[in-house]
Amino acid sequence: MLRILSRPATRLMERWLPDPFIFVVVLTLIAAAAAMLTQGTGPVELARIWGGGFWELLQFAMQMLLVLVTGYILASSPPVRRLLARMAGLARSRGGAILLVSLVSLAASWINWGFGLVVGAIFAKELARQIRVDYRLLVAAAYSGFVVWHGGLAGSIPLTIATPGHFTESQIGVIPTSQTIFSGWNLAIVVALFVVMPLVNRAMLPDTAEEVLVDPDTLAERETPARTTAMTPAERLENSPLLMYLIGIPGLLWLLLHFTGGGALNLNVVNFLFLFLGIVLHGSPRSMLNALDDAMRGGAGIVIQFPFYAGIMAIMIQSGLAASMSEWFVSISTAETLPFWSFISAGIVNVFVPSGGGQWAVQAPVMLPAAEALGADAARVAMGVAWGDAWTNLLQPFWALPMLGIAGLKARDIMGFCVVQLLITGVVIGGILLLI
Numbered sequence: 001m002l003r004i005l006s007r008p009a010t011r012l013m014e015r016w017l018p019d020p021f022i023f024v025v026v027l028t029l030i031a032a033a034a035a036m037l038t039q040g041t042g043p044v045e046l047a048r049i050w051g052g053g054f055w056e057l058l059q060f061a062m063q064m065l066l067v068l069v070t071g072y073i074l075a076s077s078p079p080v081r082r083l084l085a086r087m088a089g090l091a092r093s094r095g096g097a098i099l100l101v102s103l104v105s106l107a108a109s110w111i112n113w114g115f116g117l118v119v120g121a122i123f124a125k126e127l128a129r130q131i132r133v134d135y136r137l138l139v140a141a142a143y144s145g146f147v148v149w150h151g152g153l154a155g156s157i158p159l160t161i162a163t164p165g166h167f168t169e170s171q172i173g174v175i176p177t178s179q180t181i182f183s184g185w186n187l188a189i190v191v192a193l194f195v196v197m198p199l200v201n202r203a204m205l206p207d208t209a210e211e212v213l214v215d216p217d218t219l220a221e222r223e224t225p226a227r228t229t230a231m232t233p234a235e236r237l238e239n240s241p242l243l244m245y246l247i248g249i250p251g252l253l254w255l256l257l258h259f260t261g262g263g264a265l266n267l268n269v270v271n272f273l274f275l276f277l278g279i280v281l282h283g284s285p286r287s288m289l290n291a292l293d294d295a296m297r298g299g300a301g302i303v304i305q306f307p308f309y310a311g312i313m314a315i316m317i318q319s320g321l322a323a324s325m326s327e328w329f330v331s332i333s334t335a336e337t338l339p340f341w342s343f344i345s346a347g348i349v350n351v352f353v354p355s356g357g358g359q360w361a362v363q364a365p366v367m368l369p370a371a372e373a374l375g376a377d378a379a380r381v382a383m384g385v386a387w388g389d390a391w392t393n394l395l396q397p398f399w400a401l402p403m404l405g406i407a408g409l410k411a412r413d414i415m416g417f418c419v420v421q422l423l424i425t426g427v428v429i430g431g432i433l434l435l436i
Helices: 002-016 020-039 043-053 060-076 078-088 094-111 113-130 133-149 156-161 184-203 234-238 239-261 266-282 285-296 300-318 321-331 339-352 356-374 378-394 403-406 411-435
Strands: none
Touching: 002 113, 002 411, 020 043, 020 234, 020 266, 020 321, 020 339, 043 234, 043 300, 060 078, 060 094, 060 113, 060 266, 060 285, 060 300, 060 321, 060 403, 078 094, 078 113, 078 321, 078 411, 094 113, 094 133, 094 184, 113 133, 113 403, 133 156, 133 184, 133 300, 133 378, 133 403, 133 411, 156 339, 156 356, 156 378, 156 411, 184 411, 239 266, 239 285, 285 378, 300 321, 300 403, 321 356, 339 378, 339 411, 378 411
16 A cells, blocks of 8 residues: 555656755745735835845754764775674664665664764665665665654753753743653654654555665775885875874764763764764774765765755745744644644744744744643643644655655655655654544
8 A cells, every 4th residue: 555655746846956055045935025025025024034144053963064074984984884784784684774774774763863864874775785676765764763863862952951940941840851842742753753664664565666776886885906016105194003092092082071961962972972983983084085975976965955955944934934824823822732733834834944943943942832822731732733743754855855855865766755654653643632
């Protein structure tokens, strides 16, 4: 059934889904038109808002680029490649490869979203080297694990409201993670997705006649050619493990001090971890620099598209469009259904504002007073927004850019499968928010 459903969805996306840059331009025009028609924002004011917000995500764009680069450096180091190769050897069939990459990506994304994107992409490439399986579905299965991130250890909304001094503390106080991430109903969603997503991905496996395979040789890591002449002093430095240990070990020491001192696992720490583990495990500057060159080839989309999403975010927030959308969903909610409608509204807003923290800043001023007025559970409402933010990432190519850069695919290659994943996960998450 799902194989039949995924076939037309994949063909539709391959034919009609443009490059993600075109997608973000179209989203910009839609957001601008909606702001003018529904909020009465004038063209001049709209241009001021858009241009003023255009560069607001530069720090985050750099962090995302480093997720790709540092993650690739770590995953392409010789010890990690050998580990991934042994793990990939556990898959004995096409279906086994899909199940395995789904589970690995889900587990990694629940720990940290950046970690999940990189590990999923690298592991998918390793599986494709060993097993002849549809490469598009393999990468889509790896990306599907990303749907659990906001219900996991690095979820920005539950961690925000668990931090003293957060901007909504006067309304809801400090809500511990025992009521959000580790609540019974949230863990039920996570467990359900760990069961359902691998099976959904396995069920979409195309017939062998329809598979799109990839030449394993194109996925091989670059090998350093054997030298026929003596190395120069500069080349000896480039191939010296001593330099790598002298800088890498202090970096790992800082991480040890950070975690033993109660430090949190955030995006900067993840990138620091990836980079310094990669430095030590590569063993020479030349090996690491070769990996860096390979990683940077997939980073162009991140560099050019993030400013456009920052502009869209500014339009949605400053025009009042995002708040108006949220208010409409609140108007049809009850205390029991508000978490569900928070989930749906957040899913829609996330297409235009693909940032968990930014989305909470937009929706919290609407959702939390509604929760108080209706007598709804504020923790469940907040997690409804969190799950909505994670859910439509399956449709939003913004977050897929690092994974696609590593895998060497276009968004249109995987989005047909992602549409099916979106439908199934929407039923699972929404159903549990309504019923438990």
